[in-house]
Amino acid sequence: MLDVAAQPPGTDVPALLRDLHRQLSLEAFGSARLRFVHYPLADWLMHQSLGLSADDGRSALVRRLRDRRGPRGATDAVPAGGDAVSILSQVVLWLVRRAVPGVVFRVAVSGRVPGIGRHYRWFMRQQYLAPRQSVTFLGFAERLTAGWRDGEQPDQVAKLLLHAFLEDLRQAYRRRPWRPSDWRRTAYPVLLLDNVAPGSLGHVLVRLLGDVRTETGRNDPLLVVAAADVPPPELPVPHPLADADEAYQEWSEALAEMRRLRRAAAWLVVLRPDAAETGPPPRGGLRPFSAPEPPWWSRRFLPAAVALTLVVAGGAWAGSRWAPGCHPSPTGGRVSVQVVEGECVGYSDRATQIFNNDPGQEALRTVQERIFAQNRAAEEVWERSDHRGPYLTLVYLGTLTGNRTRADEESYVSEREELEGMATAQYALLQESAGADGAALLRIVVANGGRQMRHADRAVAMLADLARDDPTVLGVVGLVESRLSTARALRELNRVGLPVLAPTLSADRIDANSRLYLQVSAPNTDQVAMVESYARQVLKVGEAHVYWTTGEDSSLTEDLYVGTLVDGLRQRFGTRITRLEEWHTGRRLTAECGFGGLLFYAGRWSEFDGFLRALRECGDNPPKHLVADDSVNRYMANPGLRAAAPGNVPVTYVSKAALGTCAALRAAEARRDEARASFLTWIQADNLLDPPRCRPDRPHPVGERVSLAYDASMMVVRALESLAARLHHAGPRQRWEPNSVNPVGVHAEVLRQNAGQGYPGVAGLIRYPPDSGEPVDKRLALLRVERVPDVATDPVEVYHCGTADRPEPATCVAVATTR
Structure with a gap:
């Protein structure tokens, strides 16, 4: 309320506004205090006196404006002495306290940068006192200061103050959907001007207020x-x-129409006191004026509740997709992961995401780190070569999480070995690529499909997106286990057009799930034929007992590897199988003590330790001929499990890569087999596998699956190099364009190269018939260990079938006489 008649002599419109600003700035009206920005600045400028010198006045104005924004801090100069750290810290402090605020102030008053100095920019865009004649805000501000303002029209100055005052009210009452506090203002401010007589100061204020509203x-x-x-x-x-x-x-009923017509008196109500009244009028039944309650969604508790809800929901969503050790990379690369039933599923080509942080799995993490380091090296070599050589990406898709393990137990031996084989192929290409334009470079993306490949569909969906975005992705290596989930993954990979090269999958007819599927190992049909031939020709036995297992939470129908293996044994042995049963943990095997026929274990490696422990009861009378399938390779490659196994039962087991053992590689080196000798050199290197393999001083075994994964990777690489040579026939030094080939074309080239003489793999010759993804006459062998806990003694090859190096009629040969 302003009583115009009670104002002291000499009061003008600016003084009235200062009084009104003081009253409205109080937090006394049931809501947050009104925030004024434009009016206080204009009023402050009117109280500044700069003197008569234009240059000195401008400097003084700049200094005062900066001080008004906040204290300028210390004015000490940068010290001349002191150590480097002290000088640097002082320089940084000086920049933060002096130079940076000065730059920000200059940018703000310039009005040229959006979002900075909006209130300065407003003064240059409003219409009073012709601000454009001043060019800059500083020039306009000078005109408002004491002394310099004398040349301006008083009405224009007063209108500018009123306009700035009303602009602050407009912004305070502007309702923004993202600011609930704006909606808590449910009543407009009211100015009661008492004793407004003609020609009075109140009359002038009302007139100027109407002019500003009309003119703006x-x-x-x-x-x-x-x-x-x-x-x-x-x-x-x-x-x-x-x-x-x-x-x-x-007034309230006519307000909308008066605002539409822009009437000057739209926000004006005039009251006339009754001359007979002395004192306040009787209120009687007058309705009290009170501000309506704000809407419920604008209450102060709501932003906190919404923020808390978003945080909780965001945390739950992030927790459902990511977890410690499972998160996307903030630094780029090919990384896409999410948590599915507690497992980190997805893919990565960077050390920012390494799969499996369980205790005891250091070896699995180490080979991933090696691959990711070589990824960076391959990218650098390709960039330095100006992209002249072919460059491809292969995805390793396997089971990298989900097994229950002890803290000192390595439970992912097969996956680790397959990754080591791919890392060896990548390393070999890096060694030969420095000066060879036609040599390929390999990047490896590691992908996890979860325990027993149960989440392979999620991983494949992510890989499909990767393949669409990255034309260098030409195939998938791995898949580890032949299960229904693996078959579904093969069908999906076939749908998206990605070839699959499986180092160890061997379930019969699994290639029917993808026309782009190629397996490196012989199918179960060949494994069964070899076992039957060994039993008949070497062991000279006619009766067979077969026990099968499928692993935890699985069945014979779901486990395609065990299911087709058991079916093949039934067909091949027929009535000679006198016992065919499922074995499970806790079942005794005393009935097999002293059994003289073939005792065949047709199950998963994870149950083989329990199977051997059950045979411990036989003491000095174990079964004569215990033979196990190739899945047991995973058990035999695990020294921790073997160390606690019974030593009274010799074990003969199927090997898909007997030609890739240390002994076989040394023999190949001696006869100058260049391919296997080179492979031996790579795996003995100091900077690749940990530990290096097949060294004379440290005879660490190479691993069953290392050579198989190496062969799978190199088949794709050589096919791409062949395509690149034909594409670059006219210009061998031209840049390589990844879009010039596609995964289906590379698959066709692999088949073309291997249709005749076959691919000379480290683990044996690889040939494919025209209508199948299963190799023909692929080398298989039977290895024997006399004492399972004796991990320092290499197994002995006792029998093999298939071809090693040349496409010739397949034969089965007994290598040594069993005991």
Whole structure:
């Protein structure tokens, strides 16, 4: 409320506004205090005196404006002495306290950078005092200071102050959907001007207020109630003070129309006190004025509740997709992962995401780190070569999580060995690529399909997106186990057009799930034929007992490897199988003690340890001929498990890569077999596998699956190099364009190269018939260990079938006489 008659002599419009600003700035109206920005700056400028020198005045104004924004801090200069750290810290401190604020201030008052100095920019865009004549805000601000303002029209100055005041009210009452606090203001401010007589200061204020509203065309939320015994004639018709309620109701009903017509008196109500009244009018039944309650969604608790809900929901969502050790990379690369039933599923080509942080799995993590380091090296070599050589990406898709293990137990031996084989292929290409334009470079993406490949569908969906975005992705290596989930993954990979090269999958007819499928190992049909031939020709036995297992939470129908192996044994042995049963943990095997026929274990490696322990009861009378399938390779490659196994039962087991053992590789080196000798050199290197393999001083075994994964990778690499040579026939030094080939074309080239003489793999010759992804006459062998706990003694090859190096009629040969 402003009583115009009570103002001291000499009061002007700026003084009235200062009083009104003081009253409205109080937090006394049931909501947050109004925040004024433009008006205080204009009023502050009017109180500044700069002197008569233009240059000195401009400098003083700049300095005062900067001080008004905040303290400038210390003015000490940068010290001349001290150590480097001290000098650097002082320089940084000086920049933060002096130089940076000065730059920010200059940018703000320039008005040229959006989002900075908006209130300065507003003064240059409003219409009073012709701001464009001043070019910059600093020039305009000078014109408002004491002394320099004398040449301006007083009405223009007053209108500028009013306009700035109303602009602050407009912004304070602007409702933004993202700011609930704006919606808590449910009542507009009201200015009661008492004793507004014609020609009075109140009359001048009302007139100027109407002029500003008319000239700017801007609406504002300030309702002016003018009370006068004899109001000025240009004001609206006054209402008796006793009829204030009716006056308010009439005004509120007409407000929308008056705002639409831009009437100057849209926000003005005039009241006339009754001359007979002395003191406040009787309120009687007058309706009290009170601000409506704000909407429920604008209450102060809501932002906190929404923020908390978003945090909880975001945390739950992130926890469902990511977890410690399972998160996307913030630094780029090919990384896409999510948590599925507690397992980290997805793919990665960077050390920022390494799969499996379980205790005891250091070897699995180490080979991933080696691959990712070689990925960076391959990228650098390709960049330095100006992209002249072919560059491809292969995805390793396997089971990298989900097994229950002890803290000192390595449970992912097969996966680790297959990754080591791919790392060896990658390493070999890095060694030969420095000066050879036609030599390929390999990047490896590691992908996890979860325990027993149960989440392979999720992983494949991510890989499909990767293949669409990255034309260098030409195939998938791995898949580890032949299960229904693996078959589904093969069908999906076939749908998206990605070839699969499986180092160890061998379930019969699994190639029917993908026309782009190629397996490196012989099918179960060949394994069964070899076992039957060994039993008949070498062991000279006719009777066979077969026990099968499928692993945890699986069945014979779901386990395609065990299911087709058991079916093949039934067909091949027929009535000679006198016992065919499922074995499970806790079942005794005393009935097999001293059994002289073939005792065949047709199950998963994870149950073989329990199977051997059950035979421990036989003591000095174990079964004569225990033979196990190739899955047992995973058990035999695990020294921790073998160390605690019984030593009374010799074991003969199927090997898919007997030609890739240390002894076989040394023999190949001696006869100058260049391919296997080179492979031996790579795996003995200091900077590849940990530990290096097949060294004379450290005879660490190479691993069953290392050579198989190496062969799978190199088949794709050589096929791509062949395609690249034909594409670059006219210009061998031209840049390699990944889009010039596609995965289906590379698959066709692999088949073309291996249709005749076959691919000379480290683990044996690889040939494919025209209508199948299963190799023909692939080398298989039977290895024997006399004492399972004796991990320092290499197994002995006792029998093999298939071809090693040349496409010749396949034969089965007994290598040594069994005991």
